Amino acid sequence: MNIITVKDYAEMSQKAAAYIIEKVRQTPSLRLGLATGGTPVGTYQNLINDHQKNNTTYRDVLTFNLDEYIGLTGDNKNSYRFFMDDNLFNHIDIKKNNTFIPRGDGENFETECREYEDLLAKHGGVDLQILGIGSNGHIGFNEPGTSFESKTHVVNLAPSTIEANARFFNSMEEVPTQAITMGISSIMKSKEILLLVSGESKRDAMKKLLNGEVTESFPASILNNHPSVTIIADQAALSD
Numbered sequence: 001m002n003i004i005t006v007k008d009y010a011e012m013s014q015k016a017a018a019y020i021i022e023k024v025r026q027t028p029s030l031r032l033g034l035a036t037g038g039t040p041v042g043t044y045q046n047l048i049n050d051h052q053k054n055n056t057t058y059r060d061v062l063t064f065n066l067d068e069y070i071g072l073t074g075d076n077k078n079s080y081r082f083f084m085d086d087n088l089f090n091h092i093d094i095k096k097n098n099t100f101i102p103r104g105d106g107e108n109f110e111t112e113c114r115e116y117e118d119l120l121a122k123h124g125g126v127d128l129q130i131l132g133i134g135s136n137g138h139i140g141f142n143e144p145g146t147s148f149e150s151k152t153h154v155v156n157l158a159p160s161t162i163e164a165n166a167r168f169f170n171s172m173e174e175v176p177t178q179a180i181t182m183g184i185s186s187i188m189k190s191k192e193i194l195l196l197v198s199g200e201s202k203r204d205a206m207k208k209l210l211n212g213e214v215t216e217s218f219p220a221s222i223l224n225n226h227p228s229v230t231i232i233a234d235q236a237a238l239s240d
C-alpha cells in the first residue's frame, strides 16, 4: 500500500481530486467507482472546480457507486443517488445514464444485487475505486464479519454505522437500517483503489488497517491483499 500523508482534509481533497483528474485525462472512458459519506465531498468539490476552470470532461466516464440505503427513493435527500447528483453529477458533464448506483427503492433486492454485479462485469469492472472507511473498518457498507467472498448484497447496518450516519437525518428513527452494497470481492476486483481517510475518528481504524492483520472482523484489512492501493490520509487520522 502506498501511503500519502497530508496536512488536513482540504489537502486530502485536493490531492485525491488531482489523482482522479489525471486518470480521467489519461483514460477518457474511465470506469470510476465512487463512494459517499462526508470524506469524499471535498474531493468532489475539487473535481467540480477543475471541470469549471479547466474543462476536464467526463463525457465518456462511467461511474459505479458502492452502495445505497434500502427504502429511500432517489429524490430523497438522504439517498446516495441524491447525494451523488447534488455533490457531483449535476455539476460536471457526465451523462446521467452513465452513473450507476444500486436501487434501494425496488421490490426485489436479490435481483437488484445480481443485476448490479452483472452490470459491473458487463462493463469490464472498475478501473479506479474511491473508498472511505467506517470507524469500525467497514468499506462500502460491508460491516465487520462480512465474508471476503461477498458480492453485491443486502446488509443490516451495524448500530455504530446507523449512529454515525444519523447526523444526516432529522432523527434516529429515519436512518435506514438496511442497505445494498457492493461486496468485498466486488470491491477487490477493481484494478486500483484510492482510500481517503481524514480525522481523529478514523485513527483506530487506520491503526488496525496498517498493522497488517487480514481478518473478516475488520473488512478494510483485505486491502492489504490488493496489488494497487493508495491511501491519502491526513495527520489527524495518522497521529498514532
Ligand SMILES: N[C@@H]1[C@@H](O)[C@H](O)[C@@H](COP(=O)(O)O)O[C@@H]1O
Pocket (backbone or CB within 6 Å): 035, 036, 037, 038, 039, 040, 066, 067, 131, 132, 133, 134, 135, 139, 140, 141, 161, 165
Ligand atoms: N457507506 C458509507 C461508506 O462508503 C463511507 O466510507 C463511510 C464513512 O463515512 P464518512 O466518510 O462520513 O466518515 O460511511 C458510510 O457508511
